[in-house]
Structures are given as structure tokens and as C-alpha cells.
Amino acid sequence: MEQVNKNRLFLASCLALITTAMTFAIRARLETVFGPEGVGLTLEQLGYAFAPAFFGFTIAMLIGGPLVDLLGIKQISWMAFFTHAIGIVLTLMADSMTTLFVATLCIGIGNGFVEAALNPMVASMYPEQKTKMLNRFHVWFPGGIVIGSLIGWLTMDVMGLSWESMVATLFIPLVLYGVLFFGQKIPVTERVQLGISNKNMFKSVLQPLFLFMVFCMFLTAASELGTTQRIESLLKESVAAPLLVLAFINGIMALGRMFAGQVVHKLKPSGMLLYSAIFTFIGLWLLTITSGGMTFVAAAIFAVGVTFFWPTMLGFVAEYLPETGALGLSIMGGAGMFSVSIVLPIMGHLMDNASASEALRTMSLLPAILIVAFLGLNMYMKKQAKTSKA
Template sequence: MENINKNRLFYASCVALLVTSMTFAIRARLETVFGPEGVGLTLEQIGWAFTPAFWGFTIAMIIGGPLVDSLGIKKITWMAFITHAIGIVWTILAKDQTSLFLATLFVGIGNGMVEAALNPMIASMYTNNKTKMLNRFHVWFPGGIVIGSLVGWLIMDVMGLGWQIMVGVLFIPLIIYGFMFLGQNFPVTERVQMGVSNNKMIASLGKPLFIFMVLCMFLTAASELGTTQRIESLLKESVAVPLLVLAFINGIMALGRAFAGKVIHKLQPAGMLLFSAIFTFIGLWLLTITSGGMTFAAAAVFAVGVTFFWPTMLGFVAEYLPETGALGLSIMGGAGMLSVSVVLPVMGKLMDNANAMEALRTMSILPAILIVAFIGLYVYMKKRKPNTQEA
């Protein structure tokens, strides 16, 4: 990789992911702005207005995945920058469900393009430490949610300023990552490096192990993001400032991902995923029976569970199914975000018609299913011959 500044590209990628993750925290805070006590939308309507953040992300990843190989990582990265900028401006101008929907769509496309371009870039730059470096990269997803949560709390709840100023803060990391990527040489994807043909890549997507991982991604992402994205409504009766619980959860996640290397070495990806599913289930169940200060204890258990889900799912595919290429990683990420787009309106309807605890109890079913699935994966990987990529 001649004339490629790996460190600058990696750090620029982290700032780009910071923009992505801050949009999640800020959008969670916007729920009360546009909700029944603000603009007047129902929680179900807000759920529908927020869904493009997830299926827009999915479309961007599914389209961006194969384009990363043909157009190159650099062009997809700049597409992310442009759509992020449009989405932020449109959010500031949003006044109703339709405008919020369209703003969220552009933000979602920008977020999807970030992951479509930068997950395979990091896998191609660090071929011997894929899961470790993807976990370090994804430190900035929970890290950004912590920052976004604190920004929302400080600007709106402490300083009493308008929500438009809170959204406008997103321009700071946006300009930084644009500057850091400017003029840089980008690597080609690992699939291109390996010389894997399009036909072989497409064929590899039909492997049972890959299909199994895609199905599990639906449940891991929904367990994590479905819960955290609606934290304001889910915990408003349990704790005074739900956004601080969100910051607390994601602070734990950021620390866990920063030191993921030792855990990966000890448990291996399949073991990490089983560990995650167990703690996520326990955490969600505890959130249904706690209030006040104990909510933070339950949230800590939940955070330990979801910490390794997203990057380890991607790392597993990058390590054991590398021939699926950037498209494989994009399908994984897209499946995860698509599942959240389905879950959000369902959760909104449950909260409109029943209560938040019912929504949390329903969500706990997902990691319960994952416990069974990942026990099977762990046993399968133990029996599998070392270093084989066939499944």
C-alpha cells in the first residue's frame, strides 16, 4: 500500500463514524421535540419518520457495497460527506413528519455510505487484525452517542437553547473528517487485492454460514439500536434524564470496544457473540423491573451485552468469509439497519397502546433467540477445521 497514510485514514474514518453515531443520539433527543408534547406527532408517527435512518442506511450499504469495488473507496466516502451535509441542513429546517422523514433519509444514506466504504477499507488495511481494528473503529459509534447525548443535554436541558443549535453541532466533525480525507490516497478493497471474481463473490453470499450470520444480524442490531434509539420514551417513567442513561450505556460500550483485543483472543468471535446475547437478555429484563438509580445498573448489564455485537458480527464475516468482500459487509450492516426500521414503529405502537415496559419485554425475546443461535454457532466453530473458509 504505497503512499497510503493508514493512520490518517483510520482516524478520519473514526471522525466520520462519529458523525454517524452523533446523529443517533441527537435523533433520540428530537423525539421529545417532535412528540406529543412538542410538534404533536404520536410516538408511532415519529417511529415512521425515523425509519429512513435505518432503511436509507440499508439502501446505501447495499448499493455502496458493490460500488466500493468498482468506483473505489474514495468516491463512496465523498458521497457520504455530501449526503451527510444535506441531511444535517434539512434536519435543521424540518417542521413536520414529512420534512423530518426526508431529512432523516439523507442522514441515513450518509451513515450507510460511511460504513459501506470504511468497514472494507479498514479490513483491507489491517488484514491480520480485522476484528480487533473493526472493534477499535466502532469505538466511535458508542463514543459518538455519548458525545451526542451530552451535547443534547447541555444545549437543550442545561443551557435552554434551541434544538436547531444541537443539530448544527454536527457540522464540526463533518468538516473535520472532510478535511482529513482531502487529498489522501485510498487502498483498494481486500476482495480486489485477493483477485476474487464477481461470480465467486456472489456465489459466496449463498453459503449457509453467511445466511445464518445475516439472519442473526437482524436480531443483534434490533436488540441494540431499537432499544437505544427510543430511550427517551422507554425510560421517561424510570429515570429523570433518559439521555444520560444513553450516554452511560455508550460510555461502557466505547471502553469495551477500545480494549476488545484481549477479549477476542480469549473468547474468539463466536464466544464473544454468545456472551453478548446472554448479557443483552439479562440487561433488557432488568430494565423492565428497575427505576431510579438502579436503572443505571440494569443499563450497565445491557451495555456489556451489546458492546461487541455490531463490530464482531462484521469481524466474523471479514475473517471467516472474506471472499464475500465489501458487498458481504454491506449486506450485514444493511440487514442490521433494516431490522431497526421494522422495530421502531412496532415499539412506538406498543408504547402508544400499552406501556414502555411491554415494549422492553417484547424486545428481550430477540436476545433470547440469539442465545440459542450462538450456542449452535459456538459448537459449530469448535468442530470446524482451523483456517478453513468454506461453510
């Protein structure tokens, strides 16, 4: 019987996530192409045009989550590949808010299918190291943003090439992950391995701890991705090349996630989340009052904060709520991206009518709420650990 090639599948998964992440960085650079100084869209209109990247992701996660168990990880992975391909082609053809909206929707759906299929695949391949390996997998979200940011800066700002040339580079990781997945045996999800029924899976996502984590996912994702997605507009008055700040932030995130295993061992997931919220709050607040070189200091603190948010939220659910299965991970990812689709137009409205500092100040309220929430979670998990030992 053909064996599962974990190394090849993990590499393919990382390249799929790089494709996803590069779309975030490249879309951030497209903000000036389609914005007031380019095609002529307002920042609020751009918020609506880019929002499908996030609610399209949510739709794909909520559809793909239950279908992962029904159709299999392989089929959902190929759905990601083809929707990615369509989205990239449509982006190259975009010339208005409507066409940009449709293209972004397709890419968002492709991104959602990547997470819907590959988060449970990584969890099922490494059942004893879920949080560690999910963090290692998610190294390539910030890693891909670094790659995309540098490509955007080099192609358009240094080499003076067209924005279409920048977007076309997305085909490179797309083709690579398609080739690596082709013909491979892919494992079933952990929920299927454990024999947990569909009824119990759907019932488990209604338990209070899971619903609490979904609420927190709204705030963690919005804090991270709402800020980084609009970095070009938020920091254009503070630094000469905001895209390099984006690369800097995500470089720190990639390094942090690479060594997440050691941090998990010391702090446990709930402790990691509490410290993350504290650093995120401080970083966002500092970004409202800094400029020039000090912007990078504030960005570094913010980066340390958001590094572990996304993968540790998923790791917590996979580790402590495994009965929620692929559906639970999909709901978490979908909730996170949906929250970003809500905050992008709000941020755009604030920047159009007030200032970037006001938008950042408003965003800093989210990690402030999370500090309180994760303090409570930390106390609850410590109490549960003592009860289980007694």
C-alpha cells in the same frame, strides 16, 4: 509512489463514524421535540419518521457495497460526506412528519455510505487484525453517541438553547473528516487485493453460514439500536434524564471495544457473540423492572451485552468469509439497520397503546433467540477448528 497514510485515514474514518453516531443521539433527543408534547406527532408516527435513518442506511449499504469495488472507497466516502451535509441542513428545516422523514432519509443514506466504504477500508488496511481493528474503529459509534447525548443534554436541558443549535453541532465532525480525507491515497478493498471475481463474491453470499449470520444480524442490531434509539420514551418514567443513561450505556460500549483485542484472543468471535446475547437478554429484562439508580445497573448489564455485537458480527464475516468482500459487509450492515426500521414503529405502537415495559419485554425476546443461535454457532466453529487440525 504516494504511500497510504493509515493513521490519518483511520482518524478520518473514526470522525465519520462519530458524525454517524451523533445523529443517533441527537435524533433520540428530537423525539421529545417532535413528539406529543412538542410538534404533536404520536410515538408511532415518530417511529415512521425516524425509520428512514435505518432503511436509508440499508439502501446505501446495498448500493455502496458493490460500488466500493467498482468506483473505489474514496468516491463512496465523498458520497457519504455530501449526503450527510444535505441531511443535516434538511433536519434544521424540518417542521412536520414529511420533512423530518426526508431529512432522516438523507442522513441514513450518508450513514450507510460511511459503513459501506470504511468497514472494508479498515479490513484492507489491517488484514491480520480485522476483528480487533473493526472493534477499535467501532469504538466511535458508542463514543459518538456519548458525545451527541452530552451535547443534547447540555445545549437543550442545561443551557436552554434551541434544538437547531444542537443539530448544528453535527457540522463539526463532518468538516473534520472531510478535511482529513481530502487528497489522500486510499487502498483498494481486500477482495480486489485477493483477486476474487465479482461472480465468486456474489455466489459466496448465498452460502448457509453467511445467510445464518445475516439472520443473526437482524436480531443483534434490533436488540441494540431499537432500544437505544427510543431511550427517551422508554425510560422517561424511570429516570429524570434518559439521555444520560444513553451516554452511560455508550460509554461502557466504547471502553469495551477499545480493549476488544484481548477479549477476541480469549473467546474467539463466536464465543464473544454468545456471551453478548446472554448479557443483553439479562439487561433488557432488568430494565423492565427497575427505576431510579437501579436503572443504571440494568443499563450497564445491557451495555456489556451489546458492546461487541455490531463490530464482531462484521469481524466474523471479514475473518471467516473474506470471499464475500465489501458486498458481504454491506449486506450485514444493511440487514442490521433494516431490522431497526421495522422494530421502531412496532415499539412506538406498543408504547402508545400499552407501556414502555411491554416494549422492553418484547425486545428481550430477540437476544433470547440469539442465545440459542450463537450456542449453535459456537459448537459449529469448535467442530470446524477440530476438523481443520485433524
